[in-house]
Amino acid sequence: MEKKWWHRSVVYQIYPRSFKDTSGNGVGDLRGIIEKLDYLKELGIDVIWLSPVYKSPMDDNGYDISDYQDIAPEFGTMADMDELIEEANARGIRLVMDLVVNHTSDEHPWFLEAKKSKDNPYRDYYIWRDPAEDGGVPNDLGSTFSGPAWEYDETTGQYYFHLFSKRQPDLNWENPKVREEVHQMMNFWLEKGIGGFRMDVIDLIGKEVDRKITGNGPQLHPFLQEMNHKSFGNYDVLTVGETWGATPEIAKLYSDPKRHELSMVFQFEHASIDWDPQEGKWRPTTFDFIKFKEIMSKWQTSLNGEGWNSLFWNNHDLPRIVSRWGNDKEYRVETAKMFASILHLMQGTPYIYQGEEIGMTNVHFESLDQYNDIETLQFYRDNLKKGYTHEQMMDAIWKNGRDNARTPMQWDGSEHAGFTTGQPWLQVNPNYESINVSNALDNKDSIFYHYKKLIDLRKNSEYSDTIIYGEYKLLLPDDEQIFAYIREDENYKLLLVANFSEEEVTRAIEGEVNQVILSNYDATDYNLSSLKLRPYETVIFELKK
Template identity: 65%
Template sequence: MAPKWWHDAVVYQVYPRSFCDSNNDGMGDLRGIISKLDYLKTLGVNVVWLSPVYKSPMDDNGYDISDYQDIAPEFGTMADMDELLEKAKQRDIRIIMDLVVNHTSDEHPWFKEARKSKDNPYRDYYIWRKPNADGSVPDEMGSVFGGSAWEFDEQTGEYYFHIFSKRQPDLNWENPKVQEEVHKMMNWWIDKGIGGFRLDVIDLIGKEIDNKITGNGPRLHPLIQQMNRATFGNKDVLTVGETWDATPEIAKLYSNPEREEFSMVFQFEHISLTWKNGDKWTPIPLDLPALKRVLTKWQVELADEGWNSLFWNNHDLPRIVSKYGCEGQYRVESAKMLATTLHMMKGTPYVYQGEEIGMTNVAFDSIEDYRDIETLNFYKERTANGVSPDAMLAAVHENSRDNGRTPMPWDSSDNGGFSAVQPWISTNPNYPQINVAQALEDKDSVFYHYQKLIALRKSMPVIVYGDFQPVFEEHEKVFGYLRCDDAQRLLVLSNFSGEAVDIDMPAHLCGVEVEPVIHNYEAHTYLPTQVTLKPYESFAVLLP
């Protein structure tokens, strides 16, 4: 595969409203991000994915855009954005914009026009259907955020379609004008010198509503190839599509360079394993063998065709130490173990703000303390349908998107030093212990572990391009794999349990001196016939 700059890149995701508040209004902003660029440089990342900063009524924290070419005033101005691009560039950091084009805000001028009359020139920018004869909704399709996907609009007496909130009407991608407008807007950002796009729920744009098809519709890949040709195709940028239902076969369609679509996609199979029958509000414990099977499948199947993205966290997901590691006694060890497991695999790693200091889930006592539209809608819907408020709050503690959205704790001062005033959502109460200042002072912190992993990727080609081979495939507690190229063989072993585990090493992997690469307990320099892994121990070593 022809090498690309993003093959050995590590991306850091910033959720602007929760990152750093420069003017003490309780809301993170662009100047706050600018003030932390040196911190990101110290960590070693070379790409920042910025969650949406565009003008927006913030019904879904900016994933509802009312002007794609302006900045939300709470985040700053276009001059601040230009300065961020410039100062990031000085530090060799590229900025990737979040492109949310499955839908707009209901306050976007296109939608305001569209709803005025059935013959408005913008009407077909969105998806409208007549009520049934009895006045009821066109069909039973539901919104991801609860309730119907159809909203009745009084003015013209028709329903419009929205997969997310009713304030996020879906664009009609069958309309060539929509395609042209979006391409034009993307080129405007590319000309500003951005490093690429993260494409929000892009797998939904090929939908066929009348056949009840939303994800992976028949028109999806032609639309993406057309977008590629019209915009970023001949530019040296990173593009990553958010594709919840991708299988490896589908991911190859997107990311095989010959097809000229995206650099890579986010798949979520390794994330939804703890959702009972796909329902995040019915959490179940992790089945480690299942996680191993999923991670292995993606590594093996995208080996020669396509490219993986590697992530544990983002702004929609609970914190990984709380889910697959240990929040208590072994927080630091398990955060490092999870980081090593992910970062030694093949693909482009993404670090979500706060992951690099081992931030945990939050458990607010009252639903009043939550802000996320999805969490609040489902709390209301499920408790109205008989789920007890306590059970629902427990599910929120486990899987609410707000777990990943509490303000970044920079130090142990009030509100974790994020802001001088009460932030838009409360800080995790554990900020006096878990914060950036503490992590930077402690040479054994999770932060320095991430820093090392990122540096290793830049210096060891075997991590970037080596083959992936699972070892101990049947083991209930340990995940292990080898990464090999012509020059080196790297062995990675991780204990996903809170107990020590003895493993019998296969003949070809023992009785040898090894070179330690990274570890979260003492280094191993020799592999005996039986290796004992301490609780959440993980290490990578080079075999002779």
Template identity: 60%
Template sequence: MNPATDKKWWHDAVVYQIYPRSFMDANGDGIGDLAGIIQRLDYLQRLGVNVIWLSPVFSSPMDDNGYDISDYQDIAPEFGTLAEMEQLIAEAGKRDIRILMDLVVNHTSDEHPWFVEARRSLDNPYRDFYIWRQPAADGGPPNDFRSYFGGSGWEYDAATGEYYFHQFSRKQPDLNWENPRVQAEVHKMMNWWLDKGIGGFRMDVIDLIGKEVDAQIMTNGARLHPLLQEMNRATFGGRDLLTVGETWSATPETARLYSDPAREELSMVFQFEHITQTWDDEAGKWRSRPFCLAAFKAITDKWQLGLADSGWNSLFWNNHDLPRAVSKFGDPGRYRVESAKMLATALHGLKGTPYVYQGEEIGMTNVRFERIDQYRDIESLNLYRERTAAGVTHEQMLAGIHANGRDNARTPMQWSGEANAGFTRGTPWIEVNPNHDRINVAAALDDPDSVFYHYQRLIRLRKAHPVLVYGDYQPLLSEHPQVFAYQRRLGDQRLLVVCNFFAGRASLTLPAGLQQQAGEVLISNYAPRDHWRGELELQPYEAFMVLLDEAAG
């Protein structure tokens, strides 16, 4: 990528993800809403972010907390009104913040008018908006595909005598993207939102829309990229927007297919290889493996170098589906603040667009509910029932949910140490994390050395130093068992990032080429260093970033 000619507004942007149900409740019903987000825009402006990725707020029966959409062109009443959505777009714009809508078009709700019509009869005009098959010879499902939420991926419809396909909940039937009418309707809806002034789309499980159901090829089907190129031409391609696809199946090679500007598909994708390396090979995320720094460094190198010249990386530790970063990769106890700052430094120094999940900027942690009825996530609840029935113990399943369950990210945003963390004056839809009396926004804003201000400084550094945005990534100390280090280089500019990923002290010697360098420590999570040459001893979770003098070396 040539930074002189290929610059985009989102290259130096930082995206903040909001899970609306848990962010801020303005009307006291226990559910976060658009009015609550509007109330907190000044806070986000203070943090310095440029984009809000808004998890779905469309009309929905909320079987999967809004990822089951019944009307793409209206707002769920618990979140507010279409007028409030338009107000949010306008108020965010006044603060130089753009809104990224969460586009869920692999599937709809079974209460969407298209599906309501589709199941009326075999010859209904909307029948082919979805994927239907005759029962197998024994009357059972057409094949043995398992839903990602547990159980069969096929649901029998007694009224018409056929099965419909769903990769997620049975209330989330998959759209048939081979039908040109589906494509046309989705494109029309997308343009309707774009005309309202949003900044683009986050595209939920977008790698699934090219599926070949009968062959059980769910990701990277032959039609996937042609469908995305057609979507680009029909909607956002002629506009200056950010589009990011959720692609659990992506490799650096396929990520270039999505995000190489010459291919005219998406701006970037989310890949999850650094996440899944902590999952068990057989049990998946429900049984964790210890974090392996060597594996993490190899994965980071692969993606940073793989997308160095074409495509673009998205950078993230957590989101609404994943555990809290400091609980997963850091130390939520003694070194919570230090490790949260270290993780931020390690990520924001990389090449790509950083994403901050709500509460990450104050070091929020996982929650440990002891009863299954305290959880709300459909995935956790379904898999708990299925696996305990198969012999997995309650304790084993709770251990997996404590480590990786989606509700870790969905407990209410901790605004203060007051009742319900200042999130609501009512009863919250899910219990707040008991540690909100210590970990909250009010306390963070009162502490000049808090995690919040570390994030704020990192976001400002990205705006001030092009080397952070466009510099080449060069790994350092690849064999070191405790330290993740790299440098970024743009012309004569060089930036050094050093991070200790562990609670123990770490000794290291930087490569000879960096030994004689002078420079400025831009940020550190301990007292600023007066040197970074010779033999170094890092404190637990210590991290720092140095802008090396251009004249040196």
């Protein structure tokens, strides 16, 4: 496989609304990100994935764009954006923009025009259908945010299609003019010197609504190949697609370099392992550790040499991993370091979500009024009608609601965690006085410095090529408590062993230790023939070959 710069990179996702506010309006902004670039440089990351900062009415916190080539006033100006790109690049940090092109805002000029009449030049930029014979919706396709995916327009007597909020009408990708507009917009940003795109729900752009096909439609890959050819394929950039329905075979279609589509995709098989198959995340089920190891390992081995993995636990849509599958109370630090080690020693490009590097936790707001997320509030309203109890729904929100990841970044122990001098748009997690960046930087044994060591190990150590390109082999697949695997190439053989439990365990593992590379406890003398591990203890060894 041809080596690429992003094979060696570590990405840090910023949800700008919650990162750092410099204006005092309670909303994070671009100047706040500029202010914290040296912090990110200290961590060691070299790519920022920036969630949307485009002009937007913020129905879905910026994932509803009304102007792709302007900045939302609450985040700043285009001059701020240009400065951010320049200042990041000066520190060796590339900026990856969030690309949301499955849909726009209903306030986008294209849609405002499209609604005027059936023969408007922009009408075919969106998906319209006549009512069914009974006068109702054209078909039974549903919105991800619940309810039908069709909204009636009184002016023209037709329905328009929206897979998300009714204020997020889907673009008609079968219209070549739409594709041309998108390619031009992407080139506008690429010319500014950005480092690539993260592509929101990109697996939906090939949809065929009449055949009720939404994900992985027949035109999806031709559309992506055309996009590659007419925009980012002409630049040395990173592209990552959000693909909820991807299998390893589908992921290879996207990320095999020979196909000229994307650098990599986000797959969510591991991220949905404890969701009910029918009800989804709002009906959490038991975490299956054996299946989890199997899924993680399948993706490691299946894409090796033919595609590329994105490695992540958290993002703006997912609850925080230390609370979800770990112990965020007495073993919060050990758990957070364990998850970091497991992920960063795998093959692929690791993604860190803001606050993950200091072990930020899920939030437990008592009142529904304290939540902001459109999906969460819609879920509550809809399921109250279905007979769910308030207690059932709040429990699901505490476990899996998107606002778990969106509470403001905890910078220090001052009011509002140093995020803002004003009233934050979303309440800060009450544990900010103990869990914050200032405390983490003052403690050389903190989660932050563990991440820093892992990043350095991947990017700057003698083991870099082994971690990035070496073969992966799962050990002890049926063990109920241990996650252990080997990474090996012609030069080195590395072993990671993680105790994924709150109990002390002893296991026998084949091999002879050359040295301990990194541990999340004070390292002791480890004997592989009788390896004793404390709760959540995780060790990376170099073995004799």
